[in-house]
Amino acid sequence: VEQRLYLGLDFGTSGARYALIDKEGKIRAEGKREYPLYMSEETIDWVKSWRSTLFGLLEDIPVSFRPAVASISIDGTSATTMIVDSKTGESLCKPLLYNQSCPEALPIVKAIAPANHTVCSGSSTLCKLVSWWSSSDAPNISAVLLHQADWLLWLLHGKLGVSDYNNALKVGYDPEVESYPPWLLSQPYSSLLPRVQAPGTTIGSIKESIRTQFGFPEDCVICTGTTDSIAAFLAARANQPGKAVTSLGSTLAIKLLSTKRVEDARFGVYSHRLDDKWLVGGASNTGGAVLRQIFTDDQLEKLSQQINPAETSPLDYYPLQDVGERFPVADPKMEPRLHPRPESDVEYLHGILESIARIEANGYNLLKELGATPVEEVFTAGGGSKNEKWIKIRERVLGLPVHKALQTEAAYGAALLAMKGAFAQ
């Protein structure tokens, strides 16, 4: 008999992927699909596009592996919101995408939520719900709110109205007390809120029709998911307090596993629950986008080779693409600082990489000051993670072991959630 396998699907901003892993965490199959751009009424029909991508990815899984799939989980973009009919599951409006803002709903949300709550942002799930509620004959319709991942999972298990506490954070769910807060439950639209479980909890069996169509086994279960950025963190398997993942992409984002929940709206710092721990995050506007404005990726590689990472650069920059910083310094008027530029490009790049490393170190220090578990070890994801010299510079500046994360794909993190759900059975 083939070893049991666990399937994770990631629905990210630019496309979707799957990863099929075994219980040792080895990838047995993986694949990727772009979202097809079906149009309806001159806009993209995301419902159709995501559905066809989901079933397309299931078709991409080698037939020989399918009978071994014990469980499936899915991550989606955070705050991507759908309102569906509570009986048929049919979409009652176009999906409201993660980055879509509902400014007209913000004053209404601010009037009911505590100051600086995560829902107090125009693109929060709650603003999207309030916007829908106030713009249609909504009160007469029996509807349910689902996040993108919830809805995709529903296509597989068929039980309407289930979410996880990572996706539900931006609609106002409190994962610490495991319920929606009273100020939210007293609103007329609270009947639309899905019930919430821990990520990686078994929801039920896969639908019989889908099971037989694709050849999944009879005991294949569907498990609650998470958001795409949390799934990417899970992929790195930084699963002890004090372990962290720095993402060096266009911007710099840090995520630290902590025993304590910390929040500070001034710095955009907040915590997601992960079982009995908290995932504390902060995002700076510095990062690789500035590097790309100055150097090509090819130059970055060649110049980096000539850097001596043991040497401290005397250059003190604050690389930003635009004016303004939020974390680890909250200053909307902060100016980018990239001068003086030395004659040598090697020295210049060394100065920039080291300056970004100092911002990273300040970020982890700030999280500690706010009460999080002190960082002990850093894994790295994103385009900058392949730069070995930068890793050495960061080890010196942070005074900590720094490694490239072995796995960084969100689909891999979703597969780990599927495994968690299957093991808890």
Ligand code: ADP
């Ligand atoms: P995104 O956040 O856009 O998904 P990626 O994770 O793909 O970004 O990372 C892209 C970034 O990686 C670019 O902004 C680029 O400056 C940076 N990058 C690429 N190669 C290197 C390198 N060798 N050293 C440092 N940074 C690099």
